[in-house]
Every structure is written in C-alpha cells, then in structure tokens.
Amino acid sequence: MTSDALGRIGTHGRIGTHRHIGAHGRIGILGTPWQAVPPLAALAPWVTDIGATSLDVERGTGRDSFMGHVPDSATKLVFRLPTEGSGGGGDWLVLGPRTRASYFVGGKRLHGCLQLRIRPGAARPLLGVPARDLVGRVVPLAQLPGPAGRALARGLADTEPEPASVLRYLAEELPRRLTPGTPAERARDAVLRAAVAGLSAGAASESGPPQARVAELAHRLAVSERQLRNLFTDAVGVSPKHHARIDRVRQILLRAPQGSTPDWARLAGATGYYDQSHMGAEFRELMGVAPTAYVAGRLPAGTPCHRSDRRAG
Structure with missing residues (x-):
C-alpha cells in the first residue's frame, strides 16, 4: 500500500x-x-x-x-x-x-x-x-x-x-x-504458505476436488495429511478441505455477482466442481441459498x- x-x-x-x-x-x-x-x-x-x-x-x-x-x-x-x-x-x-x-x-x-x-x-x-x-x-x-x-x-x-x-x-x-523464527518454525510457515496457495480455487480446476487435492498436496509438501490438517486448523482455523470449499464459493461470488447471468456449467468446471449440481449443493450449504437465488438478490432473512x-x- x-x-x-x-x-x-x-x-x-x-x-x-x-x-x-x-x-x-x-x-x-x-x-x-x-x-x-x-x-x-x-x-x-x-x-x-x-x-x-x-x-x-x-x-x-x-x-x-x-x-x-x-x-x-x-x-x-x-x-x-x-x-x-x-x-x-x-x-x-x-x-x-x-x-x-x-x-x-x-x-x-x-x-x-x-x-x-x-x-x-x-x-x-x-x-x-x-x-x-x-x-x-x-x-x-x-x-x-x-x-x-x-x-x-x-x-x-x-x-x-x-x-x-x-x-x-x-x-x-x-x-x-x-x-x-526457529528453523522449524520457518519450515512450518513455508509449508503453510505453500498449502494455502495450493488449495486456492485458481488451482482447483487442474487438481480435482478438495479431498484429492489435500492428499496430493500433502505428498508434494512431504508431510502427512494429518500433519497438514493439524497445521491448517491451528494456523488458519479450519481444515484444508474446508478452506478449499470456502475459497471455491468465494470464487463463485467473485465471478457471478448479483444481477449477472453466468454460465453455471462453465463456472462449475472453472472452479473445480464435478458438475453444476455439485457446485449448487456446496454453494447452498455455505451461503444458505442457491446460486441462482443469490444472483437474483433473493437472500435469506x-x-x-x-x-x-x-x-x-
């Protein structure tokens, strides 16, 4: 800044x-x-x-x-x-x-x-x-x-x-x-930064759904899935899988603002979902409303x- x-x-x-x-x-x-x-x-x-x-x-x-x-x-x-x-x-x-x-x-x-x-x-x-x-x-x-x-x-x-x-x-x-930090702390911070970047929605379409990406990411970072989950939960507050889910929904919000007419099938693929139905179910779970209702401005009370x-x- x-x-x-x-x-x-x-x-x-x-x-x-x-x-x-x-x-x-x-x-x-x-x-x-x-x-x-x-x-x-x-x-x-x-x-x-x-x-x-x-x-x-x-x-x-x-x-x-x-x-x-x-x-x-x-x-x-x-x-x-x-x-x-x-x-x-x-x-x-x-x-x-x-x-x-x-x-x-x-x-x-x-x-x-x-x-x-x-x-x-x-x-x-x-x-x-x-x-x-x-x-x-x-x-x-x-x-x-x-x-x-x-x-x-x-x-x-x-x-x-x-x-x-x-x-x-x-x-x-x-x-x-x-x-x-100590060498161990610096190494842990480096793993965390790499994990956050690896679980971003920008990498989702290339790496598959969150759970598969967590396993792949842990292997690439030379840590166990359990170690990665514990590190994420302590430092970020949520599990790697939940972080990835939140990030994907936020990408939908960014690409499909209220009042827009998005191509939902294409958006689902671009953000790493299996299909449009999978995207809709996850969006509804985290946002409390379907994607189509959201862009139309029909939000929960x-x-x-x-x-x-x-x-x-």
Whole structure:
C-alpha cells in the first residue's frame, strides 16, 4: 500500500464504490461499498490486504438495513470508525474465520470499518491466540486472553481514531513484534504458505476436488495429511478441505455477482466442481441459498445484529 493509497482512506473510510467485491478479488460485506488495497510493506508479514467499507449512514428497516457476511477462512482485525459527532474513539474487533454466510438487519447508525486481513499463520503471534479459537467469533481486541491482544489494544486506543493514523501506528509497531523464527518454525510457515496457495480455487480446476487435492498436496509438501490438517486448523482455523470449499464459493461470488447471468456449467468446471449440481449443493450449504437465488438478490432473512462476543457461523 503506497502513501498515496494510504491517504485515500479518509476519516470515514470512503474509498471505492464497489458493491461487495473489492480490488484484488477480495469479497467484502454484502450491501456495502468496499475496496481492498495491498498493505504497507511493514505490515506485509502480518496482513494480506486492507479494506474499507462505507457504513457511516443511517440504515432504515427492511432491505435497506440488510447486511451479510460471506464465508471467509481469514481472521480479520477490524477498526469500527466513530460516527460523526459521537465523541468516541472507535473500537477494535477481531473477526474469526467464518465457515458459513450470515445475514443481519438493524436500524442503528452503523460505523465505517477499516479491515485488515491477517495473513495465514500470523494470528497467534499477533493476537496471542490460535486461529482455531476464533472460528465463528467476533471478539473485542482488548478482551482476547493473554497479553499480546491487550497490549495491541492499548496502543491502538492511544492512537488518533482515523485510518491513516492507526495504519501508521501498526506499520511502526508490528515489525517490533516480528521475531526471527526457529528453523522449524520457518519450515512450518513455508509449508503453510505453500498449502494455502495450493488449495486456492485458481488451482482447483487442474487438481480435482478438495479431498484429492489435500492428499496430493500433502505428498508434494512431504508431510502427512494429518500433519497438514493439524497445521491448517491451528494456523488458519479450519481444515484444508474446508478452506478449499470456502475459497471455491468465494470464487463463485467473485465471478457471478448479483444481477449477472453466468454460465453455471462453465463456472462449475472453472472452479473445480464435478458438475453444476455439485457446485449448487456446496454453494447452498455455505451461503444458505442457491446460486441462482443469490444472483437474483433473493437472500435469506436476516437476524438482528448483536454486539460481540458472539458466534458468527
């Protein structure tokens, strides 16, 4: 993320006008403008990209107040910007991996958000807890167990509550937390990075369904399937197979946005499914609605949006 890109994130996080799909193929929050940009070089060991949503509007009732979060195997650090005139300093939340979509309604004034996607394997050193303990949860940063999360929360609380300032603070502070790992730790991180890349939907059409790809990948990385599963569950929060399933559904969301008319059979093949029926069943399981209903905007009914700590699916 360049200094110019940093400057584009204003006080209320208004960058871009995309509807739930940001730059670099990232999927954001349904029903909100969203854009993602690469992180500053100093944050790259911790963060894959930074996104902003423009939520600083008064939401009404019915579909005008509707929001949804799509499945995502990433753990995220989210800064909710203070609303204008609130006098508050905003707050920091940790969003754990989300295994299924969730849909919400609410009539309150919502915050703009700055979202940092934590790199696979970085949750434990950054937050002090493994990703597996955060699955389906939304937790205030200051309430995480252990000193790491609380220390980070204290530092952020003393920072000017606007995106450019908090990103500068993180760019200065996080490199101090990055310690050279042992040879074993570096080898484990290399295996994890290779596994995440190997299970991306971009490789799906060449390598077959997730379970076959996990076995093939473990063999290629010279680890057992059990070792790969344990590494993934601890560092990412979900199993390799579930990560691959989530990634494939996210690729469908990217290639078949709402209002489009996709060629479903071709899309199924391009994202590694056996056929269109297989794609539809998996999409419905993770998104709660069939692909055709999704692109037509027929989404499940939302539930009231509650504050953390909560289970989010």
